[in-house]
Amino acid sequence: MKHIIYLPMLLSALLLTACSSKPIQFYMLSAETGAPSATVLPADTVLGLGPIHLPAYLDRPQLITALSEHQYQLDDQNRWAERLDDNIARVLRLSLAKQLGIEQVVRYPWAPRQAIDYQVSFDILELHQTASGQSRFSVQWQLKKADEAVIGKRFECSEAAGKGTEASVAAQSRCLTRFSIELANEIAGLGSRPRR
Numbered sequence: 001m002k003h004i005i006y007l008p009m010l011l012s013a014l015l016l017t018a019c020s021s022k023p024i025q026f027y028m029l030s031a032e033t034g035a036p037s038a039t040v041l042p043a044d045t046v047l048g049l050g051p052i053h054l055p056a057y058l059d060r061p062q063l064i065t066a067l068s069e070h071q072y073q074l075d076d077q078n079r080w081a082e083r084l085d086d087n088i089a090r091v092l093r094l095s096l097a098k099q100l101g102i103e104q105v106v107r108y109p110w111a112p113r114q115a116i117d118y119q120v121s122f123d124i125l126e127l128h129q130t131a132s133g134q135s136r137f138s139v140q141w142q143l144k145k146a147d148e149a150v151i152g153k154r155f156e157c158s159e160a161a162g163k164g165t166e167a168s169v170a171a172q173s174r175c176l177t178r179f180s181i182e183l184a185n186e187i188a189g190l191g192s193r194p195r196r
Contacts, residue, residue: 026081027063027169031091031177033098040101041117041191047100048119049093050108052085055124059084063165064128066136072128078165084127092180099184118187119144127172135161135171139179143186151186155179 057064062074080087093105106114108121122141129135136158143151157175161168 022077024076025078025165027078027165028081029084029087029091029169029176030173031095031180033095041188043102044104045100045102045117045191046104046106046115047096047102047187048106048108048110048114048116049089049096050119051121052089052108053123054085058124058127063168066128066130068131075165085124088124088176091176092183095177095180096184096187099180100188117146118190120183120187129161129168129171133161133163135159135168135175137172137175137179141183143183143190145190150190153186155182 057072060074061079062076063078063080065073065075067073089107093107097103097105106116108119110116120141120143122139124137124139126136126138138154138156140154141152142149155178157178159171159174161171
């Protein structure tokens with residue numbers, strides 16, 4: 001008899017839990033394309049994008065918050081709508097193509113016969129929100145002209161995120177926009193230099 005009495009109560013509790021759970025929210029990064037760079041490249045220039053390396057802590061669907069230097073929290077209710085490296089690559093392809101005035105920005109790995117004029121590869125070091133409300137983005141990148149390594153730099157950005165996950169992703173997108181502008185300026189500057 002006890003089982004019969006408690007079964008309706010258990011079912012009611014399960015229904016209440018199911019109804020009260022929040023739906024998972026999905027987010028995408030973006031980057032402003034902005035105006036073309038002061039020095040645009042020839043329209044037939046081919047820019048290779050990648051490889052793009054993510055640290056293991058970011059290679060997952062959940063958004064990340066750094067609670068401290070050593071503790072990170074995965075947010076199961078807020079996730080990326082696509083693989084993070086795919087999202088970053090797609091956004092940069094659109095932004096760099098417009099800023100540099102070119103049509104061909106190809107993602108690594110490209111076909112062996114594909115001629116590449118410039119290649120930018122990068123290792124993403126950080127992309128998360130801190131407990132204090134700052135969105136952090138850090139990346140080590142390298143630019144090659146043909147097969148010659150020309151420029152290697154580190155880009156770091158910290159943006160006040162405001163409240164909520166959408167504000168955090170918007171802040172990270174602003175960092176990605178700044179990174180795209182820096183890349184475009186470096187590539188355009190390299191293209192304007194006379195060949196040795």
